[in-house]
Amino acid sequence: MYQHFDYKSKTLHCDGVSLETLATEVGTPFYAYSLSSILDRASAYVNGLKPIGGKVCYSVKANSNLTILKELFAIGCGADIVSGGELYRVLLAGGDDVPIIFSGVGKTKEEIDAAIDARVTCFNIESVDELDLIASRASLRNAVAPIAIRVNPNIDAKTHPYISTGLYDNKFGVPAKETLQLYKRAKDIPSIKVSGLACHIGSQLTTAQPFAESWNFLLETVRQLGEMAISIDHLDIGGGLGINYGDGKPCQLSIAEFCDNVCNATKSLANQDITVMCEPGRSIVGEAGTLVTKVIRTKLNGSKHFTVVDGAMNDLIRPSLYQSHHPILPVREKDNEQIPTDVVGPICESGDFFAKDRKLAKAEAGDLLALMAAGAYGASMASRYNSRPIVAEVLCKDSVWKQIRKRESYRDLVALESF
Ligand code: LLP
Numbered sequence: 001m002y003q004h005f006d007y008k009s010k011t012l013h014c015d016g017v018s019l020e021t022l023a024t025e026v027g028t029p030f031y032a033y034s035l036s037s038i039l040d041r042a043s044a045y046v047n048g049l050k051p052i053g054g055k056v057c058y059s060v061k062a063n064s065n066l067t068i069l070k071e072l073f074a075i076g077c078g079a080d081i082v083s084g085g086e087l088y089r090v091l092l093a094g095g096d097d098v099p100i101i102f103s104g105v106g107k108t109k110e111e112i113d114a115a116i117d118a119r120v121t122c123f124n125i126e127s128v129d130e131l132d133l134i135a136s137r138a139s140l141r142n143a144v145a146p147i148a149i150r151v152n153p154n155i156d157a158k159t160h161p162y163i164s165t166g167l168y169d170n171k172f173g174v175p176a177k178e179t180l181q182l183y184k185r186a187k188d189i190p191s192i193k194v195s196g197l198a199c200h201i202g203s204q205l206t207t208a209q210p211f212a213e214s215w216n217f218l219l220e221t222v223r224q225l226g227e228m229a230i231s232i233d234h235l236d237i238g239g240g241l242g243i244n245y246g247d248g249k250p251c252q253l254s255i256a257e258f259c260d261n262v263c264n265a266t267k268s269l270a271n272q273d274i275t276v277m278c279e280p281g282r283s284i285v286g287e288a289g290t291l292v293t294k295v296i297r298t299k300l301n302g303s304k305h306f307t308v309v310d311g312a313m314n315d316l317i318r319p320s321l322y323q324s325h326h327p328i329l330p331v332r333e334k335d336n337e338q339i340p341t342d343v344v345g346p347i348c349e350s351g352d353f354f355a356k357d358r359k360l361a362k363a364e365a366g367d368l369l370a371l372m373a374a375g376a377y378g379a380s381m382a383s384r385y386n387s388r389p390i391v392a393e394v395l396c397k398d399s400v401w402k403q404i405r406k407r408e409s410y411r412d413l414v415a416l417e418s419f
Helices: 019-026 035-048 066-074 084-092 109-117 128-140 176-187 209-227 255-265 267-272 282-288 318-322 410-414
Strands: 005-008 011-014 030-034 055-059 078-081 100-102 122-125 145-152 192-198 234-236 275-278 289-301 304-309 328-330 338-344 353-361 368-371 392-397 400-405
Touching: 011 019, 011 030, 019 030, 019 289, 019 368, 019 392, 030 035, 030 282, 035 055, 035 066, 035 255, 035 282, 035 392, 066 078, 066 084, 066 400, 078 084, 084 100, 084 109, 100 109, 109 128, 122 128, 122 192, 122 234, 128 145, 128 176, 128 192, 145 176, 145 209, 145 234, 176 192, 176 209, 192 209, 209 255, 209 267, 255 267, 282 289, 318 353, 328 353
Parallel strands: 030 392, 055 078, 055 275, 078 100, 100 122, 122 145, 145 192, 192 234, 234 275, 304 338
Antiparallel strands: 005 011, 030 289, 289 304, 289 368, 328 368, 338 353, 392 400
């Protein structure tokens, strides 16, 4: 069972709060998060990197709810952002004085201007064109923009192809062999300050080996930069630590072990005044969240059994998009026989499923099911497909809960449209 989730009186609780009670209070579907779990995990990073003075920049895309951002900033996390919208959220959540790293291959001039004005800690540059655009925008504003080059080391992260980012086949970063040349160019631009070196090879990495490979590569690049008399003040090692999706391939590293590995691998940077930064997302919020959905009905198509629920791929797209596995637990424990069933939503396409042929205790209309490990890339990837309003979000801690996002109404769905 995930940390801070347990059954009490046969009912599943999140951080001491009954998910049945929440369903009555906020309706279904809804996301519930354990704040204790989020803070435990984020603190494990913050404390784990303390021996080397490392910094944690939470990857906002994993879950960008304002309250969650605020809680993470309060315990010393910074932010890794990839859009003007994420920058806006970070500033609104009180993150104006935390380290902010701006990553992404498609930064526009408007986003760059906003980030320069917000004095972000670093732009992670992913192309020559981007470097030149940032330089000219900074120059126009009489500013000096701090940059790191995000290098693409061509390392296989051994993860789902859609979330692998460190291969030449992927759109990310600057190819290793062009990196030093780009540093040389950046060094001579007056409106640019060369500040760091960055890398992110993928997400949901479950073993230590690809990380170690990319760190070795980065350390070698730092050495080469030293030889060229280019000094940096930080090394950004990216995010990517995986979690347990109950698919038989749990992450083999705890956050503490991961941080120990980072500390050991980067010891040599201690006397060079280079701060290590990392950008975890999933491993902080993933296991802390659940999507609770209600069974509308069950049906048989021939001998095929379906459990139709009120949540759908627009609420949690991971199973449809990556064929990812999320454990499904009954909110109220039952002794019903276990049958193989497809758990599907009401959306009009066959790709709308949460599980296929999953053995679950036979459910009936009105039963609540909890899709576990849904705190990362769940709510943040939600859409309104089939004109389904975005669902409510609830944060729980020590048996107390608060709603941190209202359920949208039909009025909200059409609020920005006009005839
Ligand atoms: N830094 C950069 C530059 C990234 O691109 C990402 C994730 C992270 C940090 C955070 O990685 P994490 O620690 O969360 O693995 N929607 C997909 C995941 C996409 C990840 C994209 N980049 C999913 O649901 O699996």
